[in-house]
Amino acid sequence: MIEIKEEQLEDILDKAIKKIETQHGMQLLSITKKIAPLDPLHFFEVAKGMKKNRTFWTSTIDDFYIVGVGNAVEIVAEEERFEVTENQWSKLLDEAIVYNPYKVPGTGIVTLGGMAFDPKKPRTDLWKKFSASQFTIPEYMLTKEDGSYYFTINIRLKRDDHAIQLANELEQVEATFFSERPRNTNGLITNEKIEIQPSEWKDSVRQAREEIRKNKAEKIVLAREVRLKFNKKADITTVLENLIQTQGNSFIFALEKNDDCFVGATPERLVKIEKDHLLSTCLAGTAPRGHTEEEDMAISHSLFHDEKNRQEHDFVVRMIKHAIKNYCTDLEIPDEPVIYPLKNLQHLYTPVTATLKKGYSIFDIIKQLHPTPALGGTPREESLQFIRDNELLDRGWYGAPVGWLDSNQNGEFAVAIRSGLIQGDEASLFAGCGVVKDSDPEAEYEETNIKLLPMLSVLGG
Template structure:
């Protein structure tokens, strides 16, 4: 048991139980305290023996990590989140008893999860463990923010519970989570790699260009899948460790549902909210990195002046501006993009800042922004209709918003690209590209091969 909670825990639980009205009712108690330094990955890995689902989120550029264990509460809705998730979230917060003097983003009552790319697309068994919109409030949460660590226990108590017994169960879990542990070796290897219908995918790219020529769309994003067979069951903590080392300018995430885990390293922020200050980013237009500094500079220069990539980027910039204009004030957008470098790729990048108006929430912005032209196309409905009809996979949570929000009014969501669904000793990896008027199917195919690299590299590829 964390010493600073030892004296308080039973008393807090004991005082809450008599106020629960009926046997069907519950009371959420959330207690957050600073703790000594602990590696969030070790905390995450230590829970692998508990049978509880785990979540992980990090933004290494900002020295920010969240590791969550178990499930105290869930927010599930069919379709896109809209106001229904927000209402359920507010209902949880309004009823909860919260002990949190720190008000640090990502600590306290935190819900982590995501939504499916297109709820109207026919579901396949691949994503059967992931709902359209699902957010989890973990039982045990470790947050690392600028080098400081905060630990949260979210307890759900019922009428008739015995405070001492509940506290002892929490102590038992904490002995596991805070035990000294080391991460296992990462020597997973690919036994077989199967590309799902690559020639049919190229044909769909060609079909998309014809639709664009007819004026039915300006851009259509098409994704494809590769399926991997591995030599052993994948240790998720080891994969996350590799991604943290190899993809330093990305959001690293993992959402575990039983034996399935959706993992990725995405560079693309959708929206961040700190109180009422909003930040969104446009990341569209892609090129590889150079083999040396001189070649890298030349590729960057070419990307900045490439008509196809600048057009693709401008689609996203204008969409974001239009999407948030009704919900925000003080919108600020730079006139030109800059280069955003990653290990394997570089992108055109434009930040968008604003102030959120009135009673609007982060879910209002998500609903307006998703899917961006970088993941769907433009116009939105026409491109989505084409994807729904012609794309050869069920995207599930790939290409969709994943992230977190907290009881302090902060939250952040990224677009789940550079990702894969790991299932024991198998995995599906996903990558896509934006098809415009003059797109060449072979070049688009090669672009997706580059985008598979971040996940392939940590799975033995």
């Protein structure tokens, strides 16, 4: 990765073009500049007119945004996805030219994307546009970090490109993002809500419970699908806007593949890396919010002292500790969880901090952590095998790692729960629950209904 000093756009482009050695060679150039404040949702909406795929990420609690437009480079892996993705990413950074005097998280070369929950589960037509692992380096990107705004251009240059002509084109594109664009935000209405095999799903809960009672597993997480049909094509910008307004303390994301868009508002961080500082979180154990302050406190108290939820939470804490201890030093985990409140739900929450050892990357940690017991179960292989054999859906990217990483050794991934795959005027929503030896299928079914609320509420349901 070559860093270049502050110069005019034409000069930066001209120098990068001259580095291309062969007639058919290509050079990835990344240029980041600081810009005036620009609404990330406006940036996302303007891109709709460009007919390019869009990516969106925000950590609402940090007021941190990355919005990507287009596809300068795509990293796709179907086999050995962690190793292949990391190797392609490292090779790309080694060969790229980067102009980024700021080096704040989410600037420079950034790739956004995610992975399938279980690549061994056969892919259905529902998820045909999403690979086992797929990351996009956008052509144009807006980053909001610590109250400042940054605009990044990632461009693949050819030897016969003309610097002045390219500079003019890029400046026109940048100006487009600042232009006014009216937006139709008329309400979306769910005309039809189709429960996919609810009785069969409850049967699978009973079957999982029997496996656990035979000591073949301690916990198995089973997910189900609800299919929605709308009165019109869903506007993704409006969906994101509503999620931002209603789902505080969440990671809100959108990953667009042509007419399909995977969208969610997940409270569950998998891992965050800043240089060598690591933060992971255990989020397991769920209850609804109360209608009054007194009722809310009573539910919180009940959640905190509920044996099933505490057991479920402890599974996750122990797994995360065991998974990352060989990759980190200075590992710190509190003795007890706290209550983590969201708009519709509340969870048991435990933060985990550590220092990443030299020679390891965020991909090493993701590989160890995914899937957590909150999404797969425990033991991992036994629960995953049961899910492969018995779950009634293709999870696709539901419950899997989604997030971003940059050329400055920063990155953050969340677990893609509270999510749905939007396809024009239809959508599939997903929710799951952890089955243990005393699970009641009806109670688990009601828990999934609660977990569907965040997405239903913004999709006219």
